[in-house]
Amino acid sequence: MTDATKYMSHLELGERDETFLDSNELIINMGPQHPATHGVLRVILKLDGEKVLGTECVIGYLHRGVEKIAENRTYTMFNPYVDRMDYVAAVSNGLGYCEAVEKLMNIQAPPRANYIRVILTELNRIASHQLWLGTHALDIGAMTPLFYTFRDREEILKIFEKYCGARLTTHAFRIGGCQYETYDGFEKDVQNFVTFVRPKIDEYEALLTSNRIWLERTREVGKISAKDCIALGVTGPVLRASGVKWDIRKAQPYAAYSEFDFEIPIGEKGDTYDRYLVRMAEMRQSLRIVEQAVGKIPSGPIMAKVPKVIKPPAGEIYHSIEAPKGELGYFIVSDGSTQPYRLRVRPPSFVNLQALDIMVRGQLVADVIAVIGTLDIVLGEVDR
Amino acid sequence: MVQRLKRQFGSGLNPVTYLGQNYMEVDRSLIPEILQILHDQEQFDYCVDVTAVHYPERQRQFDVLWILYSFPLNERIRVKTQIADGETLPTCVDIWPTANWLEREVFDMFGIRFDRHPDMKRILLPEDWKGFPLRKDYGIIQQDTEWVKINLGIESGQ
Numbered sequence: 001m002t003d004a005t006k007y008m009s010h011l012e013l014g015e016r017d018e019t020f021l022d023s024n025e026l027i028i029n030m031g032p033q034h035p036a037t038h039g040v041l042r043v044i045l046k047l048d049g050e051k052v053l054g055t056e057c058v059i060g061y062l063h064r065g066v067e068k069i070a071e072n073r074t075y076t077m078f079n080p081y082v083d084r085m086d087y088v089a090a091v092s093n094g095l096g097y098c099e100a101v102e103k104l105m106n107i108q109a110p111p112r113a114n115y116i117r118v119i120l121t122e123l124n125r126i127a128s129h130q131l132w133l134g135t136h137a138l139d140i141g142a143m144t145p146l147f148y149t150f151r152d153r154e155e156i157l158k159i160f161e162k163y164c165g166a167r168l169t170t171h172a173f174r175i176g177g178c179q180y181e182t183y184d185g186f187e188k189d190v191q192n193f194v195t196f197v198r199p200k201i202d203e204y205e206a207l208l209t210s211n212r213i214w215l216e217r218t219r220e221v222g223k224i225s226a227k228d229c230i231a232l233g234v235t236g237p238v239l240r241a242s243g244v245k246w247d248i249r250k251a252q253p254y255a256a257y258s259e260f261d262f263e264i265p266i267g268e269k270g271d272t273y274d275r276y277l278v279r280m281a282e283m284r285q286s287l288r289i290v291e292q293a294v295g296k297i298p299s300g301p302i303m304a305k306v307p308k309v310i311k312p313p314a315g316e317i318y319h320s321i322e323a324p325k326g327e328l329g330y331f332i333v334s335d336g337s338t339q340p341y342r343l344r345v346r347p348p349s350f351v352n353l354q355a356l357d358i359m360v361r362g363q364l365v366a367d368v369i370a371v372i373g374t375l376d377i378v379l380g381e382v383d384r
Numbered sequence: 385m386v387q388r389l390k391r392q393f394g395s396g397l398n399p400v401t402y403l404g405q406n407y408m409e410v411d412r413s414l415i416p417e418i419l420q421i422l423h424d425q426e427q428f429d430y431c432v433d434v435t436a437v438h439y440p441e442r443q444r445q446f447d448v449l450w451i452l453y454s455f456p457l458n459e460r461i462r463v464k465t466q467i468a469d470g471e472t473l474p475t476c477v478d479i480w481p482t483a484n485w486l487e488r489e490v491f492d493m494f495g496i497r498f499d500r501h502p503d504m505k506r507i508l509l510p511e512d513w514k515g516f517p518l519r520k521d522y523g524i525i526q527q528d529t530e531w532v533k534i535n536l537g538i539e540s541g542q
Contacts, residue, residue, distance in 0.1 A: 060508035067493070068517050072524065103403060230429055230455065233482030244455070251458050315402050318451055318462065320432070331451065333437055342518075346433040346451070354485050383508060 039379030236326025242270030
């Protein structure tokens with residue numbers, strides 16, 4: 001039990017620890033309406049002067065009961081709802097859900113659909129990382145990256161809009177494949193985007209990577225070891241920045257990922273700066289995947305043979321994908337009817353947020369902002 | 385591995401493979417021991433998720449599941465057990481600290497308590513919420529009507 005207490009994040013609000021400045025021990029509230037909490041996250045901080053002694057997260061402000069909604073909708077009707085969880089990476093959510101139901105029904109999306117899925121998902125990963133970079137830098141005090149990243153993210157959203165008519169909550173995929181054939185000039189647009197954004201990523205790096213203020217604010221801030229990451233179930237770039245080379249796209253490939261050549265960038269120290277570098281490298285890897293995929297989209301149908309009424313046989317399935325934030329899993333129990341008997345979402349943000357406490361303990365209040373940013377949480381997904 | 389566990393625990397453990405995914409149906413009484421063994425000896429070092437399913441027509445109403453993953457083996461396994469309403473389960477926070485919030489969510493949504501959990505309280509819903517929403521017998525609009533009656537003084541907002 002001694003080991004476990006290290007990870008416990010609840011505060012004994014009545015108790016007072018012996019502190020250096022005992023009279024100044026303070027409990028304050030950060031959020032829920034705080035611009036740097038990326039939504040409605042409330043963090044109770046226990047402070048000794050500027051030093052954080054402990055934190056407790058209060059979440060649920062955005063809870064919509066997605067899992068209960070799923071039980072009262074058919075499989076097809078529920079599909080657009082998943083976009084509303086991690087709304088900056090809606091395509092990834094849809095991919096995970098569609099693949100889980102396909103697995104449960106034992107159908108295979110055709111190769112052309114898989115290629116379109118990979119291209120859109122990777123573009124969405126870049127968009128998600130760009131949004132993360134812009135807001136994270138803004139939290140820390142650098143304003144310019146926000147304008148740069150939003151300017152370039154717009155190009156991705158334009159491709160989405162041309163493809164399926166929506167920019168954020170795309171609902172791009174259907175169970176069994178994709179609903180829409182690519183529009184004329186899709187490949188050209190994607191290729192143009194790749195050549196357009198590659199130097200832009202260098203531009204972001206020119207602003208930040210060796211910027212003295214950025215280094216001071218991120219190096220040695222919010223360190224977390226690989227052991228702690230695994231114990232706390234932290235996945236995604238946060239885990240990789242701590243030195244664990246693990247990515248579901250490689251470990252248990254889905255869609256068409258096994259056909260592409262890409263690397264898993266990892267960090268060493270597991271601090272905020274390493275996580276920044278890992279995400280920057282990931283954007284470049286995503287571009288590599290998109291570039292490979294767009295050149296050789298196979299021809300053929302975009303939908304598998306799917307019955308008009310989706311009625312998976314009774315049984316259960318767990319399927320997970322590598323979302324931009326980490327492992328996004330769907331656990332579906334079917335009773336043979338048209339509605340899921342139980343649908344559980346394993347959200348990466350929710351689990352990653354649990355690591356906040358161990359990452360900020362002993363650091364300064366300003367670092368809490370940096371760490372919330374670096375965890376890359378989306379409250380829509382934390383609360384569901 | 386499954387064979388080894390099967391030999392050790394006999395009829396209390398029933399390994400199943402469905403659609404290429406492995407899971408074990410385990411007797412409630414064996415849960416603490418099996419989870420400990422899976423972590424310590426079988427290298428399942430990452431607890432992906434803890435969740436539950438409600439079957440109101442059954443004697444033992446709840447299925448509780450642990451979805452586990454092993455980094456060294458690159459393998460997933462699910463452990464599943466049945467418990468009755470009101471029955472508790474031992475916490476696995478001391479095995480996988482990540483279970484802390486996941487178990488709180490199970491309690492929040494299903495009302496299943498975990499013994500010796502350091503902080504067993506609601507996580508997503510407000511403290512004074514009535515009932516457990518993911519139970520099958522929980523009415524979707526009952527909470528709403530009650531709130532509307534008290535706060536707006538009308539019969540129904542629907």
